[in-house]
Structures are given as structure tokens and as C-alpha cells.
Amino acid sequence: MIRFENVSVTYRGGVKALRNLDLTIEDGEFVVVVGLSGAGKSTLLRVLNGLVPATEGSILVDGTEVVGASARTLREVRSHIGMIFQTFNLVERTTVVNNVLMGRLSTVTAWRSTFGLWPASARAAAMEALERVGIVDKAYVRASNLSGGQQQRVGIARALAQNPTLMLADEPVAALDPVTSRQVMGDLQRINQELGITTLINLHYLDLAQEYGRRLVGLNGGELVYDGQIEDATPETFSSIYGREISSTDVLVDHDQS
Amino acid sequence: MAVSQPTPVETRPGRPLGPRIWRWVIAVVILVAAAWSVTGLNVSVDRLLNASGDAWNVIKRMWPPAFSIEIKRGVIGKVLQSIYIAWVGTVIGAILSLPLSFLAAGNVSPRLIRLPIRQVFNAIRSVPELIVAVILIAVTGLGPWAGALAIGLHSIGTLGKLSSEAIENIDAGPIEAVDAAGGRWISAMRWAVLPQVLPVVVSYWLFRFEINVRASAVLGLIGAGGIGSELVSQLNFRNFPEVGAVLFVTIVAVITIDLLSSALRRAIIQGGAGPDQSRSGEALEDLTGMSLA
Amino acid sequence: MTAPSSPPTTWPTKPRPRVSILIGAILAIAFTVYSARQVDMRFSTFADVWTNPLWEKFWPIPWEWVFDRRNVINPLIETFQIAIISTVIGCSIALPVSFAMSRLTTPNSVTYYSSRVVMNIVRAIPDLFWAKLLVTAVGVGAFAGSWALSIFSLAVMVKLFSEDIDGADPRPLEAAKAAGGRHIPSVATGVFPTVFPAYVSYSLYVFELNIRASLVLGLVGAGGVGRVIEAQRQFFRFGRILGILVIIFVVVVVLEQVSVAVRKRLV
Structure with missing residues (x-):
């Protein structure tokens, strides 16, 4: 279970990215976070695993306090949290399996991983993760030779290799075309259902949010402005989250076809 | 529309005066500096006029080069020794500069560690190899090992600077991914940074080797062994045909190594995104240790 | 994991490293x-x-000796003079030679290949080899050093600059030739203006290279501050050498700052 209590984030230079946020997420939930760019979506995910430090408040991840935690505690917490990035964040010059093995770094001593002496269990976990996203045959291919959708699957496999209890996805499909976007969202949904991994996804496209989300969280200017079931959200809900009328750029399908 | 009349001469824009004045100022400054410099050479007109004749005379006397004598004197072994010195120096520089360059890179190393290491790089680069060798030869004794150490030390400075700049230019995404997965700093360097920079860094090593071959040849002039020592001993006795042979061997060795190394560098960089710059830019950076941008 | 995983035999095996x-x-x-x-x-x-007794000779630095004009400052000035005159001569000659050495602007293939071969050979001989050769040919002193560095900076400059000319836009040259221009005037109006900034910036680099090189020319008898180092090392006066080293260090650092500032203004 994840609990945010009165969490605020102020960046150097005074920009307030999150304001007094309270939020509780139960195990196994599939939560979609929407909001304009700059609304604090990305900060919400990064404050959860300590990539961005919270300036005040408390964040409990499965009972461990993240705010003000030591580097050691943070590494421990992060080892159970998989993260997927908008830009994939792969090392393109190396093989797919080496990228996925990066998800096992927290389980291997520093000197073993530095010399590439991965235990067989780590290699097996990496292969299983690749199998789950359907690209195990690409394991020894250079990541740069993969298509965008395949690269994001490597990113998902890297997160899965951690055996996470929580999955954070920061705009996972923003760099992908509509068809691939749906496949990747389908992968994430399937993983949530099959493995019961709590999943938090930032999305810009409303139709994707409605299609795949179950619970919807809306942010505006760093404040929580909506929290409810996706079925209850109306077009008015979205325009109030966005603070403006919904336009064709806010949905994935239409603006590609028009 | 009617064909326009030529504008009256007095209303046409004149040539702008500012840039022209600057051009003249700079030209005069360069001329004055050159004239002042010539006075420092302490050279009589007589000597100036004879100089090109003297130089030509020396060149003429190098022909034909005395290859057979030089081969008997072991010139091949000596040029190889210069190459060994350069190689050992490059390896020393490469091995020591690699870890240091991570600690000197702004994006992966804290200020407190980064700044002193950068100062060390700059300090090393500021002292010419030859002077380092003068001191090393005094304390370690004459010989190739002193030369290799001098070259190695200097290479730490230049390679360290270039490699840390290569690290600063990487994509930071993979580092974030390692952090997010609970990896340590050393793991992020090994798995997120090293694969991105290694081809570029290795090509810098090879380029440094090309430079070091010239440097080690020069070190022989002050007693570090190799082809430079042979040149000095033959020049001191004014055995010009032998000098011609030594020069010929040097030229062949330097050009061969340049060609091999640059072919290898191209093959290494081809695999991915290398630094997008011309070869001459790269050469400049290495020679001066400063980027063109 | 709830889903059954297929047997590991369907996993690809790690390929062997390339031979x-x-x-x-x-x-x-x-x-x-x-x-x-x-x-x-x-x-x-x-x-x-570390235990070598010679280290003791490095300390203290005899500053009053170092700052006596005749000992270090005058040779240092000579160093600058060598660098200036070599840069002016080397870069001036390099201008026409570079145009001859570029595929784009070369007047004919004989000029192209012969200049390339000669310049590559000149560049393959290290700068201090040239210095040592010229000391033998024209005698000890700054004159030989200036010769050597002029030749070497010519070779470096043509290499750098001719590559820039190769990369220049060929269309203005075609236009000038199409208008009936002869070769040299066409190059002067069609190519020269686009590559001139590169020429200036390379000249500054070559100047910096020449200063660094001229600091050590004296070690082979070609003038400049290096000859002081050479003389002092014969008598193991390492304190004095260390003093000179400090001065050289300061010169190089200041030079670097100045050249960074100048280049920023140019660009």
C-alpha cells in the first residue's frame, strides 16, 4: 500500500511541483494519472521512489518512509519499484539482455555486476521478463536495432526483472505511434492483472486513460483535483482537470486520422 | 512596374567603415609583432640570405640515404623502441585516466571530487612531456622507461580531459533507470555510462597513441632512447646520408601508424553515435586539449 | 509468477564474441x-x-635567480618571438598551399597530389626533429627554431584548413566559373569568404601550438626558454628548473584563458 500524506515538492528556484498532496493507493490497483504537462504528474511518480526528494510530508511505500530516507533504505525501496520511462532510457549501444539485467543490479554485489558475473538466477529472471513482453528472441540484439515499441518493451522487461510490487510508468507511450501505444498499454494492463503488480501510469491521452484505466487521478498545478473511478469521469471532469476545453490533441486516435 | 532607374551615386550605401578599420588595425598589429619578433632572432642579413642555401645543402647531402649502414646499426629496432615507448605510455595513460575521467565528469561526480581532479588534469596538460621527461630522467635514470612514464603522465591529463567531456555528453536516461532500479553509483557507471562512452574513449586512446609516437621519437633527442637518439648521434657527427635514412624510417613508421590507427578508429566509431565533428576538429582538440566549439 | 513460463530451451543462447x-x-x-x-x-x-636524493635539489626555488631578467624573462620573450614569427610565416604560406591541396579548389591534379605528398611527409617528421635538423643546418639559436616551427606549422595548418575548404559549399565557385571567371579570382570570390573565419580560428590554434612547442625548442639548441632548462640540467640545478616550470605553467594557463576569450569573441 502507498500512502501520501500532505506531500509538497518545491524545486530549486521555487517552482512548486506538488502541493499538499494526500493520496492512498491499495495493492494491485491500476491508476492512471492525467493532467497538463507541468501539472506535477512526473514529480508524483519520482517522489515515490525518491528520485525527486519531497520537501515536506510523508510517503509510505509498503510501510517504509521514503521522505528523508538514507541512501541505503532508498535503494532497498527502489529495488521493489519498477520504472518505465517516456524516452525508454535504454543503453542503445549494448544488448537487450544487458539492459534488462540492469533491473537486477540491486540483487547482485557491486563487484560481481561490475565484472558482468551475473548469477544464473539473474540471467533467468531477465529472460523470463523478456518472454513476458514477447521479445525473448531479441535478447542478444543491440537495443539500437529495435523499433520504438520493442524498445519500450525492453524497458518494461527491465522493470519486470526487478520482481517489483509496484510499477511506475511515466508517459510510457508518448514517443510511440497509436498502434504500438495500444500494444504497450495492453502489456501493462496484462501484467497488472496477471501478476497483481500495483501500477501507476502518467498519460496525456484521455481516450487511452478511459480505455485502460480503472482509477483516475487528476492533477492541476501540483494539486490533486480529481480522484475517482474512470467510469464516473465525464468530459466535464476532464475539462476541469485540464482547466480548458478538451481538444483533438488530447486524444490519441482522432488527431492522427483527421 | 517600370524598370527602376539606377540610384544616384550619392544615395547608395557606402562601404561600412567599422569592419575595415578593424581589419587594418589587426593587420598592423600582426606586422608590428612580426617585425619585433624578427629583431629577437639576432640574425644578420648575411645569415638570412645564406640560410636557405645551407638548408638545401644539408638536404642534398642526405641523398642517397645510407640505408645499409643504418640497418646494420639497428635503426629498425630503434624505431620499434620508440613505438614501444609510445604504446606503454598510452596504455598507462588510458588505464589511469579512465577511472579518473568518471570522477571528473560534471554529470556523474560531485563538485568536491570533480574540481580537484580537473585541476590535476589541467596542470598535467600544461607541462610539456619533454620537460616532464627532463625531470624523470634525472631521478629514474636515462632510458626508455623514463620516456614511457613521461608520456603516460602527460596522456593522463589529455585523455582524462577528453574522456570526461565525452562522459558529460551522454544520455542521462540510463543513469536514471539504474537509480530507479536501486543500483549503486558504480553500477550506473559500469552499465549506464561505460557502454555509451567506450567506443569514443577507445578512439581517443588510439588518437593519443598516434600523437605519442611522435612524442616518443622526440624524447629520444634528450636521451630517452629510440629513433630520436639515433638521429642525434648521426647529426652530431654530421653523417648526413645516415640522417637521411633515419628520417626516411621515421616518416614511414609515423605514416603507417597514422593510417592503421585512423582506420581502426573509424571502424570503432562507425558502430554508433560518435562525436559529430570533423577529423581536423578532433585533431585540434587533441593537440591543444581544447574544443573548437 | 502466475503465468506458466515456457522452458528455457526456447531462449536464445548467448552468441560467442566475434573472432x-x-x-x-x-x-x-x-x-x-x-x-x-x-x-x-x-x-x-x-x-x-621517492627516496632519490636528487629531489632535495628541487627545493628551495631560487626566486631571485628566476626573476632576474637575463635568466628566464629574456629567453621567455625570445620564445614568444619565435612563436609569433613562425605563426605568421607558416600561416601565410599555408593559405595558398591549402587551396592547392583541396579537391574543390586545386588548379590541377599534379598540384593536388604533389602538395599532399610533400605536406604529409613534412608533417610525419616531429617538430623537434625539424628543430634539431635546422640547428645543424643553420646553426644554434632562435633562427633555427623559427625555421623549424614555420615549417611545422605550415604542415599542420594546411592539413586542417584544406579539410575545411573540402567541406565548403561548391556552388558559389561554380557560379563564379560559370560567369567566366579564371581559376584564382573565382576561388578568391567564391570560396575564400566562406572559409576565412576557419582560417583565422586555426591560425590562433597554431599560434598556441607554437608557443607550447617553442617552450621546449631550446632543449635541442633552437632558442627560447628551453635552452635555460637544458643548461641548468647539466649542472643539476633542479630548483632553478622548477622555478622555470612554474613560469611556463603560468604562461600556458594564461595563454589558454586568453585564447578561449579571443575565440569566443570571434565566434
Whole structure:
């Protein structure tokens, strides 16, 4: 279970990215976070695993306090949290399996991983993760030779290799075309259902949010402005989250076809 | 529309005066500096006029080069020794500069560690190899090992600077991914940074080797062994045909190594995104240790 | 994991490293070991070097000797003079030669190939080899040093600049030729203006290279501050050498700052 209590984030230079946020997420939930760019979506995910430090408040991840935690505690917490990035964040010059093995770094001593002496269990976990996203045959291919959708699957496999209890996805499909976007969202949904991994996804496209989300969280200017079931959200809900009328750029399908 | 009349001469824009004045100022400054410099050479007109004749005379006397004598004197072994010195120096520089360059890179190393290491790089680069060798030869004794150490030390400075700049230019995404997965700093360097920079860094090593071959040849002039020592001993006795042979061997060795190394560098960089710059830019950076941008 | 995973036999096996890379690595290691033996590599040096009694001669630095004009400052001025005159001569001659050496602007293939061959040979001879040769040919002193650095900076400059001319836009040259221009005027109006900024910036670099090179010319008798180092090392006056080193260090650092500032203004 994840609990945010009165969490605020102020960046150097005074920009307030999150304001007094309270939020509780139960195990196994599939939560979609929407909001304009700059609304604090990305900060919400990064404050959860300590990539961005919270300036005040408390964040409990499965009972461990993240705010003000030591580097050691943070590494421990992060080892159970998989993260997927908008830009994939792969090392393109190396093989797919080496990228996925990066998800096992927290389980291997520093000197073993530095010399590439991965235990067989780590290699097996990496292969299983690749199998789950359907690209195990690409394991020894250079990541740069993969298509965008395949690269994001490597990113998902890297997160899965951690055996996470929580999955954070920061705009996972923003760099992908509509068809691939749906496949990747389908992968994430399937993983949530099959493995019961709590999943938090930032999305810009409303139709994707409605299609795949179950619970919807809306942010505006760093404040929580909506929290409810996706079925209850109306077009008015979205325009109030966005603070403006919904336009064709806010949905994935239409603006590609028009 | 009617064909326009030529504008009256007095209303046409004149040539702008500012840039022209600057051009003249700079030209005069360069001329004055050159004239002042010539006075420092302490050279009589007589000597100036004879100089090109003297130089030509020396060149003429190098022909034909005395290859057979030089081969008997072991010139091949000596040029190889210069190459060994350069190689050992490059390896020393490469091995020591690699870890240091991570600690000197702004994006992966804290200020407190980064700044002193950068100062060390700059300090090393500021002292010419030859002077380092003068001191090393005094304390370690004459010989190739002193030369290799001098070259190695200097290479730490230049390679360290270039490699840390290569690290600063990487994509930071993979580092974030390692952090997010609970990896340590050393793991992020090994798995997120090293694969991105290694081809570029290795090509810098090879380029440094090309430079070091010239440097080690020069070190022989002050007693570090190799082809430079042979040149000095033959020049001191004014055995010009032998000098011609030594020069010929040097030229062949330097050009061969340049060609091999640059072919290898191209093959290494081809695999991915290398630094997008011309070869001459790269050469400049290495020679001066400063980027063109 | 709830979903059944297929047996590991469907997983691809790790490919063997490429033979060429393997052989290359073995060769590199073997060559390193062999070279290390050839240069009499001794790790004991790192232990012995600290106890060498010679270190005591490095301290104290006799500053009053160092700052006496005749000892270091005048040779240092000579160093600058060598660098200036060599840069002016080398870069001036390099201007026409570079145009002859570029595929785009060369008047004919004979000029192209002959200039390339000559310049590549000149560049393959290290700068201090030139200095040593010219000291033998025209006598000890700054005159030989200026000759040597002029030749060497010519060779470096043409290499850098001719590559820039190669990369210049060929269309203005075509236009000038199409308008009936002769070769040299066409190059002067069609290509020269676009590559002139590169020429200026390379000249500054060459000047910097020449200063660095001229600091050590004296070690082979070609003038400048290096000859003081050479003279003092004969008598093991290492304190004085260290003093000179400090001055050289300051000169190089200041030079670098100045050249960074100048280049910023140019760009």
C-alpha cells in the first residue's frame, strides 16, 4: 500500500511541483494519472521512489518512509519499484539482455555486476521478463536495432526483472505511434492483472486513460483535483482537470486520422 | 512596374567603415609583432640570405640515404623502441585516466571530487612531456622507461580531459533507470555510462597513441632512447646520408601508424553515435586539449 | 509468477564474441606485455623514486635567480618571438598551399597530389626533429627554431584548413566559373569568404601550438626558454628548473584563458 500524506515538492528556484498532496493507493490497483504537462504528474511518480526528494510530508511505500530516507533504505525501496520511462532510457549501444539485467543490479554485489558475473538466477529472471513482453528472441540484439515499441518493451522487461510490487510508468507511450501505444498499454494492463503488480501510469491521452484505466487521478498545478473511478469521469471532469476545453490533441486516435 | 532607374551615386550605401578599420588595425598589429619578433632572432642579413642555401645543402647531402649502414646499426629496432615507448605510455595513460575521467565528469561526480581532479588534469596538460621527461630522467635514470612514464603522465591529463567531456555528453536516461532500479553509483557507471562512452574513449586512446609516437621519437633527442637518439648521434657527427635514412624510417613508421590507427578508429566509431565533428576538429582538440566549439 | 513460463530451451543462447574482437584483444595485450619488457618497465621505480636524493635539489626555488631578467624573462620573450614569427610565416604560406591541396579548389591534379605528398611527409617528421635538423643546418639559436616551427606549422595548418575548404559549399565557385571567371579570382570570390573565419580560428590554434612547442625548442639548441632548462640540467640545478616550470605553467594557463576569450569573441 502507498500512502501520501500532505506531500509538497518545491524545486530549486521555487517552482512548486506538488502541493499538499494526500493520496492512498491499495495493492494491485491500476491508476492512471492525467493532467497538463507541468501539472506535477512526473514529480508524483519520482517522489515515490525518491528520485525527486519531497520537501515536506510523508510517503509510505509498503510501510517504509521514503521522505528523508538514507541512501541505503532508498535503494532497498527502489529495488521493489519498477520504472518505465517516456524516452525508454535504454543503453542503445549494448544488448537487450544487458539492459534488462540492469533491473537486477540491486540483487547482485557491486563487484560481481561490475565484472558482468551475473548469477544464473539473474540471467533467468531477465529472460523470463523478456518472454513476458514477447521479445525473448531479441535478447542478444543491440537495443539500437529495435523499433520504438520493442524498445519500450525492453524497458518494461527491465522493470519486470526487478520482481517489483509496484510499477511506475511515466508517459510510457508518448514517443510511440497509436498502434504500438495500444500494444504497450495492453502489456501493462496484462501484467497488472496477471501478476497483481500495483501500477501507476502518467498519460496525456484521455481516450487511452478511459480505455485502460480503472482509477483516475487528476492533477492541476501540483494539486490533486480529481480522484475517482474512470467510469464516473465525464468530459466535464476532464475539462476541469485540464482547466480548458478538451481538444483533438488530447486524444490519441482522432488527431492522427483527421 | 517600370524598370527602376539606377540610384544616384550619392544615395547608395557606402562601404561600412567599422569592419575595415578593424581589419587594418589587426593587420598592423600582426606586422608590428612580426617585425619585433624578427629583431629577437639576432640574425644578420648575411645569415638570412645564406640560410636557405645551407638548408638545401644539408638536404642534398642526405641523398642517397645510407640505408645499409643504418640497418646494420639497428635503426629498425630503434624505431620499434620508440613505438614501444609510445604504446606503454598510452596504455598507462588510458588505464589511469579512465577511472579518473568518471570522477571528473560534471554529470556523474560531485563538485568536491570533480574540481580537484580537473585541476590535476589541467596542470598535467600544461607541462610539456619533454620537460616532464627532463625531470624523470634525472631521478629514474636515462632510458626508455623514463620516456614511457613521461608520456603516460602527460596522456593522463589529455585523455582524462577528453574522456570526461565525452562522459558529460551522454544520455542521462540510463543513469536514471539504474537509480530507479536501486543500483549503486558504480553500477550506473559500469552499465549506464561505460557502454555509451567506450567506443569514443577507445578512439581517443588510439588518437593519443598516434600523437605519442611522435612524442616518443622526440624524447629520444634528450636521451630517452629510440629513433630520436639515433638521429642525434648521426647529426652530431654530421653523417648526413645516415640522417637521411633515419628520417626516411621515421616518416614511414609515423605514416603507417597514422593510417592503421585512423582506420581502426573509424571502424570503432562507425558502430554508433560518435562525436559529430570533423577529423581536423578532433585533431585540434587533441593537440591543444581544447574544443573548437 | 502466475503465468506458466515456457522452458528455457526456447531462449536464445548467448552468441560467442566475434573472432576479430577476440584476436584483436589478445594481440593488444600481447603487444603491451612485449612493449613493457622492451622499455624495461619496472614497478620498483614508483617505490624508489621517492627516496632519490636528487629531489632535495628541487627545493628551495631560487626566486631571485628566476626573476632576474637575463635568466628566464629574456629567453621567455625570445620564445614568444619565435612563436609569433613562425605563426605568421607558416600561416601565410599555408593559405595558398591549402587551396592547392583541396579537391574543390586545386588548379590541377599534379598540384593536388604533389602538395599532399610533400605536406604529409613534412608533417610525419616531429617538430623537434625539424628543430634539431635546422640547428645543424643553420646553426644554434632562435633562427633555427623559427625555421623549424614555420615549417611545422605550415604542415599542420594546411592539413586542417584544406579539410575545411573540402567541406565548403561548391556552388558559389561554380557560379563564379560559370560567369567566366579564371581559376584564382573565382576561388578568391567564391570560396575564400566562406572559409576565412576557419582560417583565422586555426591560425590562433597554431599560434598556441607554437608557443607550447617553442617552450621546449631550446632543449635541442633552437632558442627560447628551453635552452635555460637544458643548461641548468647539466649542472643539476633542479630548483632553478622548477622555478622555470612554474613560469611556463603560468604562461600556458594564461595563454589558454586568453585564447578561449579571443575565440569566443570571434565566434
